[in-house]
Amino acid sequence: MSSIALKNLWAEKTRFTITVGGVALAITLIVVLISLYQGWSTKITAYIDATGADIWASQKGSADMFHGFSAMSSATRDAILRIPGVQRAQPFVGRQVAFDLSGKDVHTFLVGYDPAAGVGGPVRIVQGRGVTSPGEMVIDRVFAKNTGLGIGDTAAILGHPLKVVGIAEGTNIFVYQYSFVDQGEARDMLLSQTIDNYEIVKVAPGADVQLVISAINVLPGVQAVSQDAFKELNRSLIDDTFLPIIVVLAVISLVVGTAVIALTIFTSTIEKAREYGVLKAVGATNGRLYRIVLTQSLASGLVGYAVGLLLAFGVMALVEQAVPAFLTATRLVDLALVLALALGMAVVASYMPVRRLISIDPAIVFKQ
Amino acid sequence: MDTKTIGSPALSLQEVTKVFGQGPSAVRAVDAVDLEVSQGEVLLIQGPSGGGKTTLLTMAGGLLRPTQGDISITGVKLNGLSDKQVSHLRLMTIGFIFQSFNLLAALTAQENVEVVVRLAGAGKKEARRTAAELLASLGLARRLNHRPVNLSGGEKQRVSIARALANNPALILADEPTANLDSARGREVMALLRGIAKEQGRTVLCVSHDHRIRDIADRVLWLEDGRLRQLQAVKDPVCGMSLDESLAPVRLVLDRETYYFCGVVCRAAFLERRNAHEPAGVPSSS
């Protein structure tokens, strides 16, 4: 029976191509959207991951790095260091800044780090070196590409001339990129010498993170969250803004893909009504005929999925070349999910044709 | 349910009636038909267009339930069976042959036959072999991989005969199997069906307009206005010539009476004579 299904599909190549095309486009869109989401999701927290923090302490009421602004007295750090179980507490100094670059308005998330402490600096330097003194800056590869800045170039940010000494990777979060300067200089530029934005806390081996968090939360005007919770908070930047759009687009794609399969299989079922009638007449049960339609649907869904996947990878490769900030990450589990969606589309799409099959009267075989 | 009751006729119809529609527009397509066809018999049913031949065959094949009456196939009463059981009975006991062949366009000759063998539960290999053997026995050994578009009408009909034979049916039902074939091919197909009946003990019920195929049948019945009867010898009322009712070249229906003539000349004479006895201008009432 399945061979009838496949041969029918193959005998109508134009229709099959339309079906596969429709499904493939839907799949492409869904895969690209999910990959984009995953790309942002993982990269947006790559910097936070790289700090190796166990706990982030901030000013009460400003949890993530993008939506609010956190500023605390550096004395908070001394108080945190006195809590049992705390191994290290380092200041994080940084915020988004905008500046003029030869007439163009550009912005970056400027971070001041202490090269000696080795915490909170560039994730991976791919060219040049790290910052060793004030007046130097490490920028992200994507930022370099977007702005045309390279090693040896100088940009003036908030009145400070900064010379690019290194190019880093893993610090692009699509909406902007991190740039790194000397921490003392960053304090001058952004705050004051006695104010930190966050405290990056590392607990001693074997210490209970939750206990330390509770202890920090007791400090006046301070709140602490675990590394995972902090990542989650920062991820909300995209979860709140992009996720609904992604979901809406994905749902539309699913509906369109399903409709394309349903319509083409349905019209083919109508055209082949006589042949289905013949099969019924010679003794095929309805169940057998459903299987033919379902096989056609599933085959269309599967081939559409495969083609859509190839297209998606092509599109992502092209876009990543054209737009350096474009971030995608494709996980196997997502591909499996999309496969399940494609098969689900096929099953839903076979509903109408199956209904049509039931109504075919085998007596039509005797009509001319 | 596919146990064939020994000694039963291959097909038996008792008081079978089919009415289409309701009220004044109802059509009695088949009207109280009694019929028994025995094993190995070739029965030909003829009759005018609209006489009910196809309707009768459709009911005999379990594809249409009668309004009234009982149908048994190899002793199994269709009345008591569910649609699914009837469907299985069709698969195992009946072979269908159609005027328009009804082959599946996307499949090769061999696959068209194979499908039916597979439906009956055979494995892929066995089905392929059975299909190839059947087609070869019908002279189509070199056409196994042809699709219907690439086959001639006669070849297509032979493929459909192979398909009809695929599961060793006791009963073969054919509706106008020769209508889309030239007369040589038509005779060939009918001879084939007769051979199948006689050599393999299968029953063949064939309905057709085509009287060129009459000599191939064991028995010929006439179905007109839904009523089945023996063919009658009739007489031309003018010249007195003996005619077979199905073959009479000219007929005339007047006042629900059918007259048969050897030709148009006798009919003209008949009308003239009749008009002489009637008031002018009212030829058809007496």
Ligand SMILES: Nc1ncnc2c1ncn2[C@@H]1O[C@H](COP(=O)(O)OP(=O)(O)OP(=O)(O)O)[C@@H](O)[C@H]1O
């Ligand atoms: N499904 C149906 N609904 C209503 N009337 C029908 C139906 N099928 C057949 N009829 C009517 O029943 C009568 C018998 O039709 P049937 O097709 O059995 O005749 P036939 O002898 O096969 O004719 P032909 O030689 O033209 O094929 C006709 O008057 C036809 O119009």
Ligand SMILES: [Mg+2]
């Ligand atoms: Mg007919």
